[in-house]
Amino acid sequence: MWRFIGLRLLQAIPVILAVITVTFFLVRIAPGGPFSAEKAVLPEVKAALEAQYRLDLPLSEQYVAYLGDLAQGEFGPSFKYPGRSVNELIGAGLPVTAELGFYALLVAILIGGTAGVIASLRPNSPQDYIPMTAAMIGICIPSFLLGPLLVLVFGIYLDWLPVSGWGDIPGDKILPAITLGSAYAAYIARLSRAGMLEVMTQDYIRTARAKGLPEWQVVIKHGLRGGMIPVVAFLGPAFAGLLAGSFVVETIFQIPGLGRFYVQAAFNRDYTMILGTTVFLSTLIVLFNLLSDVLAAWMNPRLRSQFGE
Amino acid sequence: MNFLASRPALVAALVLFLVACTAGESNVERGNREGILHYGNGSEPQGLDPQVVTGVPENKIVSALFEGLTTKNPWTLEPEPGVAQSWEISEDGKIYVFHFNPEAKWSNGETLTAHDFVWSWNRALHPQMGNQYAYMLFSVANAEAYARGDFDDFSKVGVEALDDLTLKVTLNAATPYFLQLMDHYSTFAVHPETILKHGTMTDRYTKWTRVENMVNNGPFNLVEWKLNRRIRVEKSATYWDRDNVKLNGVVFYPTENLVSEERMFRVNQLHFTQELPLDKLPVYKEMEDSPLVLAPYLGTYFYLFNTTRPPVDSLKVRQALAMSVDRDKLIRTVLHGIFTPAYTISPPGTMGYQPPQLFEYDPEKARRLLAEAGYPDGEGWPGVEVIYNTSENHRKVAVALQQMWKEELNIDVTIANQEWKVYLDSIDTMNYAVARRGWIGDYVDANNFLDMYLTDGGNNNTGFSEAEYDNMISQLAPQAHSQEERFEVFHRAETMLMEQMPILPIYTYSSKHLIHPSVRDLPSNYMDHLNLKYVWLDPDWNAQEGGQ
Numbered sequence: 001m002w003r004f005i006g007l008r009l010l011q012a013i014p015v016i017l018a019v020i021t022v023t024f025f026l027v028r029i030a031p032g033g034p035f036s037a038e039k040a041v042l043p044e045v046k047a048a049l050e051a052q053y054r055l056d057l058p059l060s061e062q063y064v065a066y067l068g069d070l071a072q073g074e075f076g077p078s079f080k081y082p083g084r085s086v087n088e089l090i091g092a093g094l095p096v097t098a099e100l101g102f103y104a105l106l107v108a109i110l111i112g113g114t115a116g117v118i119a120s121l122r123p124n125s126p127q128d129y130i131p132m133t134a135a136m137i138g139i140c141i142p143s144f145l146l147g148p149l150l151v152l153v154f155g156i157y158l159d160w161l162p163v164s165g166w167g168d169i170p171g172d173k174i175l176p177a178i179t180l181g182s183a184y185a186a187y188i189a190r191l192s193r194a195g196m197l198e199v200m201t202q203d204y205i206r207t208a209r210a211k212g213l214p215e216w217q218v219v220i221k222h223g224l225r226g227g228m229i230p231v232v233a234f235l236g237p238a239f240a241g242l243l244a245g246s247f248v249v250e251t252i253f254q255i256p257g258l259g260r261f262y263v264q265a266a267f268n269r270d271y272t273m274i275l276g277t278t279v280f281l282s283t284l285i286v287l288f289n290l291l292s293d294v295l296a297a298w299m300n301p302r303l304r305s306q307f308g309e
Numbered sequence: 310m311n312f313l314a315s316r317p318a319l320v321a322a323l324v325l326f327l328v329a330c331t332a333g334e335s336n337v338e339r340g341n342r343e344g345i346l347h348y349g350n351g352s353e354p355q356g357l358d359p360q361v362v363t364g365v366p367e368n369k370i371v372s373a374l375f376e377g378l379t380t381k382n383p384w385t386l387e388p389e390p391g392v393a394q395s396w397e398i399s400e401d402g403k404i405y406v407f408h409f410n411p412e413a414k415w416s417n418g419e420t421l422t423a424h425d426f427v428w429s430w431n432r433a434l435h436p437q438m439g440n441q442y443a444y445m446l447f448s449v450a451n452a453e454a455y456a457r458g459d460f461d462d463f464s465k466v467g468v469e470a471l472d473d474l475t476l477k478v479t480l481n482a483a484t485p486y487f488l489q490l491m492d493h494y495s496t497f498a499v500h501p502e503t504i505l506k507h508g509t510m511t512d513r514y515t516k517w518t519r520v521e522n523m524v525n526n527g528p529f530n531l532v533e534w535k536l537n538r539r540i541r542v543e544k545s546a547t548y549w550d551r552d553n554v555k556l557n558g559v560v561f562y563p564t565e566n567l568v569s570e571e572r573m574f575r576v577n578q579l580h581f582t583q584e585l586p587l588d589k590l591p592v593y594k595e596m597e598d599s600p601l602v603l604a605p606y607l608g609t610y611f612y613l614f615n616t617t618r619p620p621v622d623s624l625k626v627r628q629a630l631a632m633s634v635d636r637d638k639l640i641r642t643v644l645h646g647i648f649t650p651a652y653t654i655s656p657p658g659t660m661g662y663q664p665p666q667l668f669e670y671d672p673e674k675a676r677r678l679l680a681e682a683g684y685p686d687g688e689g690w691p692g693v694e695v696i697y698n699t700s701e702n703h704r705k706v707a708v709a710l711q712q713m714w715k716e717e718l719n720i721d722v723t724i725a726n727q728e729w730k731v732y733l734d735s736i737d738t739m740n741y742a743v744a745r746r747g748w749i750g751d752y753v754d755a756n757n758f759l760d761m762y763l764t765d766g767g768n769n770n771t772g773f774s775e776a777e778y779d780n781m782i783s784q785l786a787p788q789a790h791s792q793e794e795r796f797e798v799f800h801r802a803e804t805m806l807m808e809q810m811p812i813l814p815i816y817t818y819s820s821k822h823l824i825h826p827s828v829r830d831l832p833s834n835y836m837d838h839l840n841l842k843y844v845w846l847d848p849d850w851n852a853q854e855g856g857q
Contacts, residue, residue, distance in 0.1 A: 032730025036737065037363065040767025041441045044457045049439035052513055082356045082513040084536075092536040151572060163572045166538065169333060251566050254573070256537030260565075269730050 005290065012286045019282045020070070020275065024063055027274050034079035034269045053079060053272075066275070075276030080268040086276035093258030096166060100176055100249070100257060101242035105235070107181030112188030113231065117219065119189070120196035120227070131189060138186030147179040147252040164254040172253075180249045184238055188231055196227035229300050236292025240285040335577035336560075341827050341848040344557035346841070349570045351583040353537045353563040357518040359494040360433045360440045365837075366583075370561055371494040373542050373841050374525040378407050378426070378476070378491040383840040384832050386753060388488040392421055392498070392526065393476070402483030409474040412549035415500050417524050423470035428510075429498040431463045437511040442495035445751070448484040482787035485660075485795070486754040493751065500524040528554045528842050537563055555830075555845035574600070574823045580846070581831070582823040587702055590645040593823070600823045604833030607659070608749035608818035609651050609758065610706075612695065616772040616811050618742050620691055625682035627810040630743075632668055632675035633717035634710055640816060643709050644702075647821065651814035653807050654748075655758040655799075658835075662755045662796045667807045672717040679718050687719030694723045697745035698732040706815065707745065736770050749818070753835055755799045756786065762806055773811035778802055826850050 035041070035049045050056045054065060069076050075086035115131035122128055154175060155163035162172040199205065200223055208222045209215075247259035258277065265273035336347045351366040359371050378396075379388040393407035413421045430449075433440050436458040447453040450467030454460060467479030480487065490496055501510075503524040508515035516522055523531050528550070529542035543558040545551060562579065564570035567586045573579045585593065585601065593601035614621045621627055636650035649657075653664045676686070684690045695710070697703040707724040714722050722743075727735060735741045748768075750757045760766060760782050764774040781802040789795035806812075820837040827850035830843045 030730070031734040032732075035441075036730055036733045037441060038733065039363075039441070040737070042443065042457065042767070044436055045439050045441060045443060048437050049441075049513075051437075052439060077514045080355055081353075082361050083358065083515055083518060084356075089536070148568070156572065156575060159576070162578075163576050164569050164578070168538075252569060254562070254564065254566065254569050256535065260537060267729060 001294075005294065008290050008293075012283075012290075015286060016279065016283055020067070020279055021063075023275050023278045024066065025059075027269065027271050028059065030269065032269055034271060036269075053077070070279070075279070076272040078270055078273050080265065080270040080273065086272050089261055089273060090258060090276060090280055093256065093261050094243075096255060097243050097246050097250070097257035097259055100166075100173070100180060100246055100255060101239055103173060103177035104181035104184065104242055104246075105239055107177050108184035108188050108238070109231070109235075110185075111181070112185035113192050113228070115185070116189040116192030116194075116231075117196055117224070117227070120193045120200065121219065123197060128193075132193065135186040135189040138182050138189075141182070143179050143183065143248045144252065146182060147175070147249060150175050150179060151252070164252075166253070166255045166257075176249050176253045176255060179252070180242060180246055184242070187234065187238070191230045191234055192227060195230040196223055199223050199226040202226070225299060229296055232299060233292050233296045236288035236290075236295075237285065240281070240288040243284060244281045337577040337580055337825055337827065340560075340580060341846045341850075344555070344846055346556055346559045346828070346844060346846060347578065347580045348559055348561050349564040349573065349579045349582040350540075350561040351563070352565045354540070357523070357531070357534075358513070358515075359497040359499060360429070360438060360442075361513050362494070363441050366561075366563070368494055369839050370540055370542070371497070372492075372839065373527055373529040373559060374523070374531055375494065375497045375499075375527045376413075376548075377493070377497045379488050380840060380842070381489070381492050381836075381838050383830075383834055383838060383843055386489075386834055386836060386838065388492070391492070392426075393491075396488075402485070403480045405478040405480070405487065406471070407476040407478070409476070410549050411474060413526065414547040414549065415524050415526050416530050416545055416547050417500075418547055419500075420473070421498060421526050422473040423476040424473065425498045425501060426476050427463075427468055427470050428501045430466070430468050430496070432499065432504070432510050433495055434463075434466065435511050439511075439513060440495060442493070445490050445493050445495045448480050448482070448487060448490070450479045450481050483789075484787065485792060486752045486756065489752040489754070498526065500526075529559060532558075539563075550842065554842050556841060559841060571823065574825075577825075579823075580825040580828050585821045585823055587645060590647060590821070594645070598826070600825060602820075602822050602824050602833055603647055604820050604837075605649065605656070605835060606749070606818040606820040606837055607656055607753060607835045608747060609654055609656055610648070610745075610747050610815045610818060611651065611654065612710075612813040612815065613736065613741070613744045613746045613771050614811050614813065615739050615742050615744075615770075616809075617739070620682070620684070620693060621742055623682045624810065625678040626684075627813070628668070629675040629679040629682065629718060630714065631810060631813045632671045632678070634713055634813070634815065635670050636815060637670070639706065639709050639713075643705050644816070647819045648816040649819075651817045653803055653814055654761070654812060655755040655803060656750070656817045659750070659753050659755045659757075661792070662799055664755065665800055665804045665807065667804065675717060679720070684720065687721075690720040692721050692723065693742045694725055695743040695745070696725050696727050696732060696735060696741050698729050699726045703745050739770055739772065743813075746812070747818070750836070755796075755803070756782070759799060759802055759806070762811065771811035773806070773809055775805060775809070778805050781805075 035046055054062055078084050078086050078089055115135060119128040119131045151163050154161045161175055162169040165172040205218060205222055208218045243258065246257055247263045250257040250259045261273065262277045265277060340347050350369055354367040354370055355362050355364065357371055357374065359375055362371065376391045378391055378393040380391040382389050392409055392413045394410040396405055396407045398405055409423060411420065415421055430446060432438055434443050434446055434452055434456045436456060443456045451465050455463060455466050469477045471477050503517050503522065504510060507517040507522060520531050520534050528545055528548045530545045532543050533541035540561040541558060544554050544556065548554065564583060567584050570582045571585060571589055574582050593599050614627050616622055640646055640648050640650060652666045652668060655664045657663060695707050697707050704726060711722045711724055714720050736744055748758060761768045762773050763779050763782060781798050786795050786798045789798055820833065824831065827847050829845050829847050
């Protein structure tokens with residue numbers, strides 16, 4: 001088990017190094033730089049700015065210096081926000097985005113899991129079609145449509161929930177979590193339905209039924225553990241995806257998360273911030289993928305053989 | 310069974326929770342009671358260092374925290390005493406002597422001195438500082454040469470502390486708008502000891518602007534800065550004119566998404582919005598007692614011509630394109646009627662200056678000019694591309710113009726959007742034929758628009774170059790003996806510019822805000838200038854409305 005984890009972590013190093021290198025050079029190839037502005041600045045001023053951020057050095061030297069900083073855990077100063085380091089900006093945005101992602105995932109698992117399980121119990125009946133159609137619609141409705149719709153109904157017409165903000169007014173986390181979670185709920189519904197359908201035909205389920213267990217115990221105690229494996233495998237990448245992809249929801253609800261910083265950094269050509277967030281998020285994605293593999297193996301005895309146990 | 314039994318409790322809890330949510334007092338109600346203005350500020354500021362930041366959202370906050378030698382009256386935009394309680398201007402307009410208010414204090418209680426200003430202007434102009442607004446001080450003698458690094462002895466620059474409370478400024482030439490510049494944040498004083506405590510004079514990457522470190526001199530002090538969430542300032546106890554500051558505090562929100570900002574306003578989370586999405590305008594315009602406030606704004610929306618690239622290198626083609634745009638129709642149909650047609654670069658009525666109008670909408674003449682240029686009824690037209698930075702509104706304008714040119718001149722024009730930095734790069738390298746452009750004035754004077762088209766002007770980007778024009782703007786106008794004479798020079802220069810037509814003016818901007826009826830003394834003005842010192846909130850606004 002530990003050997004497997006160690007090996008996977010070792011494999012991650014070249015991946016992350018490749019991400020750093022590609023991102024480092026790609027952002028510099030893009031037209032326009034961090035200091036190009038609508039109102040032209042003096043060439044002397046621009047040169048002074050570039051010198052303060054080492055942009056006057058040859059690219060190779062910049063690259064080596066950046067790797068040196070990274071090795072010390074420093075992502076460098078932000079270009080767009082003078083006086084703030086990328087570490088600080090990520091530190092400010094990450095807890096918010098992680099919390100949002102956590103709630104969204106909770107919404108997704110609760111709604112999606114329940115819908116999927118219910119649908120799987122009577123395949124090809126209305127009990128299957130209705131939740132699955134809803135799930136299909138959920139996948140199709142983008143968050144930039146669902147978010148404003150929810151705001152309009154619950155925030156403005158009914159005046160039940162705040163229209164924006166994060167942690168300022170009670171209840172302001174509900175709509176963003178539902179908006180972000182709904183698309184994932186739809187995926188989870190489909191995954192759990194498929195997983196459950198497969199599991200519920202297995203011999204051990206028949207044995208459980210033959211023992212005379214009530215149906216709900218068969219489903220919850222015996223069915224879920226196996227039926228949810230595809231969902232667990234999906235959760236790791238999904239959580240990483242939530243962290244990286246919460247930009248739209250953060251913008252709609254004015255949430256001070258990492259997603260907004262990430263996308264703005266690209267528009268601002270904030271080199272260090274683009275690099276910092278990309279490296280950070282790609283590391284997270286690698287870690288979460290590993291985590292979900294480990295979890296899936298723990299839940300599925302057949303997979304444990306690959307750990308040599 | 311268990312689950313069923315707990316469900317009524319769950320439902321009850323949810324209902325209670327929702328009731329609790331709705332029963333809460335809104336920001337506006339609480340703000341009115343406590344004297345706190347909730348202000349939609351556009352976006353998260355880059356920072357709060359007056360000599361580092363650029364941009365409108367930064368301006369609003371920095372101007373609440375700091376004060377320059379003068380301030381602007383929000384109704385008239387005339388200079389009013391700030392740190393300087395009075396000033397004298399020499400006959401030739403080249404020497405300004407500012408007398409400081411002895412009551413002008415830093416937020417740590419120290420008296421603000423003329424030496425602080427000399428130090429801060431050195432910082433603002435220092436070549437290593439990378440201050441993008443350094444040019445705001447270029448009218449000061451030798452300032453530009455110092456900023457370019459021609460010499461490193463700051464004492465040669467025309468600013469000098471005669472004593473602790475007297476500052477003498479020597480200019481290159483009479484600059485009638487100089488006092489206005491003293492209200493621009495790049496000319497503000499910063500507290501030298503505080504800066505040096507957290508870094509060197511020219512460090513951009515320091516922590517002196519953090520809540521716990523900042524020392525400032527304006528009507529408000531920084532009390533909370535939550536990234537991408539809010540910035541909270543409260544009334545300063547050390548500000549010299551504190552008795553006239555009516556608000557107890559202001560909360561600035563980074564409201565990047567215009568649609569969200571408007572929604573926040575609708576549910577009383579904001580007193581003031583920085584903008585309004587264009588498509589919401591009709592609703593607000595028709596509303597009774599509408600919170601919508603529209604006002605002319607010192608800025609021009611126009612297209613640039615690259616005069617070195619065919620077919621727009623031909624003056625007749627440029628004229629034909631300009632004359633076949635029906636600006637009134639464009640504004641009425643696409644832009645909800647809130648802007649004013651523009652026929653030249655400088656907006657009308659800057660300090661009394663009225664720009665010339667050399668042409669009007671005349672499709673007949675446009676067709677004739679196009680034929681003379683070699684494209685009768687669009688025959689042989691090689692095509693041309695208009696670029697604009699990605700934005701729905703810019704696209705709408707471009708599509709409308711494309712259509713007008715097709716109808717009036719029978720020519721095909723392609724339009725292409727570019728991401729902001731790509732677009733800036735295209736303009737900077739003149740890699741375009743026709744490009745959308747906007748210019749917002751930094752001070753109310755035609756010079757701010759006309760000096761763009763100097764031959765070596767960093768914002769020219771059109772290839773326009775006329776020695777006589779350069780001479781008028783940089784030599785004759787500053788040496789003019791009277792405002793009338795100066796305006797006369799501007800008029801001649803602008804006439805020359807528009808005869809060559811390196812630009813295609815489209816409209817003069819308007820500011821558009823939603824303002825809650827409880828907000829008082831926050832008037833509209835040409836610069837969309839905010840002077841928070843005057844603003845107050847009327848908790849009884851509703852009663853008054855009822856009483857009237």
